[in-house]
Amino acid sequence: MSTEFENMKAYIAFGETDVTHIRALAEELSSAVPDIVARFYEAITQHDELNAFFSGGATQLAHQRTLLTSWLSELFSGPYDDSYYQKRRRIGEAHVRVGLEQRHMFLGIELIWQGIIRNLISPASTTTRTQLTSLHKLLMLDLSVILESYKEHYTARVQEDARATIEEKLTRAEHLAEIGQLAAALAHEIKNPLAGISGAIQIIREGMAENDEHRPIITEILGQIHRLDATVKDLLQYARPVPPRLHSIRLHEVVDRVLSILRAEPAVKRVRIRYNPPSQGVVLQADEAKIEQLLINLILNAAHASEESGIVDVETSSNNGDVLLCIHDVGEGMTEEVRNRALEAFYTTKARGTGLGLPICRRIVEQHGGTISLDSQVGQGTTVTVTLPVTAGDQTST
């Protein structure tokens, strides 16, 4: 005998007397079942939320009616023993399986109670108050069993979902670490020959006549090499991060310098970048080269996302020991999916992207003890907000 079930019965003093009361009503109850069932489904199919569970149409509804009919017959006939208990537990399990909420079980029992009252309290009926009390106890007992099993199965499902998510993340992290190592090794192998090729081609170009028809091709090759070199540098920087060297830097001056470097970039030439440094300047403890890299990556992304002559706003300010840096564009924006994944290594939506720009930014910001967040809406634009502590303190560098 299940002790849980016995405890539940003891709790509400459900005993032999109650069973006798319910038996006495057997005939009346069994003739009430069709009406209770009919009214039950009439009531619940009026609600869209519940209708969604009967997408199978008339056949499914007929099946549900049969289930409820046998459910009620078992309820009214007992015996209320261990095998009854185990059977009733399956109802809770089924509710979890189809995704019903706990409240549906409370409300379902209430509907059945209303059906019982309607059928058993009529002028012709001889039902007594004590008999009804026993029936009510029985319904509450049933609800307790169903809820107990609902909770167990629901918890198991939540734990299973959580475990699956963690497992997926782990596999992903391992996978990325492997790619990272491979990429670093590859980048390292590519770096030196690339510098050699670039040097050799520059020598060839210098030896060419000013009007040589092959000059544009050579220039194109050098452009491509430059791009390759930048990708390789990104890869190395991501895969082999160097701890930051902190100095007192003037952020407004770094922004100005980055903007003048970037003006030569084709993507940046197409847009208008606005920057109004605050009058008192913004000073903080940081690694200047890394902050430059951060600004370059964010401004380039903003420019890439913008339309011809779109506006990109750069803002810097200090507030309460934090420095705030915002890069705002009114470009294409990101979908929820892209925004959620944009900071992941190797995630890119660009044909020629590396997917390393934002992960490098995140690492730089974290090395300084700051935060980075993305706010974006498709077709509206994107704001990247970076906060950096004015004094980076003793950030453990990674």
Ligand SMILES: Nc1ncnc2c1ncn2[C@@H]1O[C@H](COP(=O)(O)OP(=O)(O)O)[C@@H](O)[C@H]1O
């Ligand atoms: N300002 C922005 N506007 C719209 N999308 C952006 C912006 N910045 C980043 N993204 C999205 O995030 C992705 C990852 O960016 P990033 O890590 O810099 O890699 P990459 O630029 O090489 O694609 C981009 O491919 C793009 O889809």
Ligand SMILES: [Mg+2]
């Ligand atoms: Mg980028």
